Amino acid sequence: IVIWAAWLGLNVFLFVYYFLLFDRDKKFYYTRVLLGSALAWARASAKCLNFNSMLILLPVCRNLLSFLRGTCSCCRRTMRKQLDHNLTFHKLVAYAIALFTAVHIIAHLCNFEWYNDSQQAADGSLSSILSNLHQDEESNKWLNSIHTNSTTPAYVTFTTIPGLTGVIITVALILMVTSSMEFIRRSSFEVFWYTHHLFIIYFAGLVIHGIAGLVRGQTAENLNKHNPEHCVQDPTHWGRNNTDSHCEEPEFESIPAEVSPTICSLCRVLLATPRSAQAVAVVHPSKVLELQMHKKGFSMEVGQYIFINCPSVSHLEWHPFTLTSAPEEDDFSVHIQAAGDWTENLIDTFQQQKPKTPRINVDGPFGTASEDVFQYEVAMLVGAGIGVTPFASVLKSIWYKFQHADQHLKTKKAGQAAFNFDNDTDVVTGLKQKTSFGRPMWSNMFSAVATAHPRSVVGVFLCGPQALAKSLQKCCHQYSSLDPRKVKFYFNKENF
16 A cells, blocks of 8 residues: 555656646746647646656566565565565556546647647737747747648648657557456457557657657747746747847747656566476376476476466467476476467377477566465465466475475464365366365354464465455455454465
8 A cells, every 4th residue: 555655646746746847837938828738738647657657567577576575585574465466556557557648648639729729820919929930940949830721630640750659659558458358368368468569669659759849848048038928028029120138039949758668668678588498298187288397497486487488389479377396396397277279279289299399488487475375384275276286386395395304494384275176186186085175164264273373473375266365355354363463364366
């Protein structure tokens, strides 16, 4: 809440600050004569848009998050848990970008109309005089970006760099936002994956967008020779015939473009370090593929995940899978359940008898909430469907640690490990006997753990659907004591 409040406060501060700046800055005095307050709305929203575009990639920089998890290992649990909300923050920033984009577009549509009205005016008004200044010169000192009466706002939109890049940026943003809806991600992940890579076009367009500088302000040098608050009283005497040396003709220049978002974009690309791995495949019942790969310098922690790419299936698609191996093992492995075109094609590719095993590219590993499982004396592990996979790694590692009498292991009880799925056998162990049948009685389980460990900090870890997450999170709040000396449940959920 503190981080989100700080982000919201920064957005409000930036918007108000730049709104007042452009609404009061002397060099935009004549620009405001033509455009009114729409100038401040357009520029303030643009500043907030750039700020959020700089932040949008940070929550999905997986290497950065893994680094922060490692550096925050000695921090309080509440501090580390903030990293588990990275995707929520990413979506929140995206919504802010969409909002400020809408404000920016509406303001500029108004600007183009008022530019056009000023250019069409022939009544000798101040806006008409300003629109005609320096239009016939090649000095680039003009104020109104619409230079002739035949020029329309639509023409400016599709024939100028700011207008055309603005259209491209908006289309890219609309495609990214709409394809991010959950039902599209679930039903057609490829659409989400490919359209989300339009962020490259989005950032490129954002950098180029302000180069031409259609919205302009008075030059600093000219402000010394033309004080708009004084000279506006008699615009007909501007220039050479004016006896007042401080009322020469006003001259204007474009507002410099901003390139800050490209820094994060470049870092996001450079921090990706995929590597190739040779995999051994085992196909389990119910179309579950187990890939066992050699480390080759690979280092992992429990509960982490990797991104996998198989060029034989698709050169561009990368999908996340939780590691089911333990850090103490020589190889690392994942279990992949058929849940879409890509996974089904991957399983079919490995099932086919080919002379050469398909090549697998791996990016990672990356940290998740399950890394903190050994920071708790009591842990409840809840997996639904293929969501049991991260806890296979946890349980294997616990076994290895007990075998080697690891003195650093805090966990004394693996209280609940409820595997709930529709298959006849466990997708990891292959055993026919399940831990429990039907939906668990969560209230009874939490009550029993709270009674058995009245002064413990209990970690509840889930890899499963959102509906189950809401139930478990509610139980964590319900059965946690307000007394800091008594039992406290901490909810942790895997996010991809």
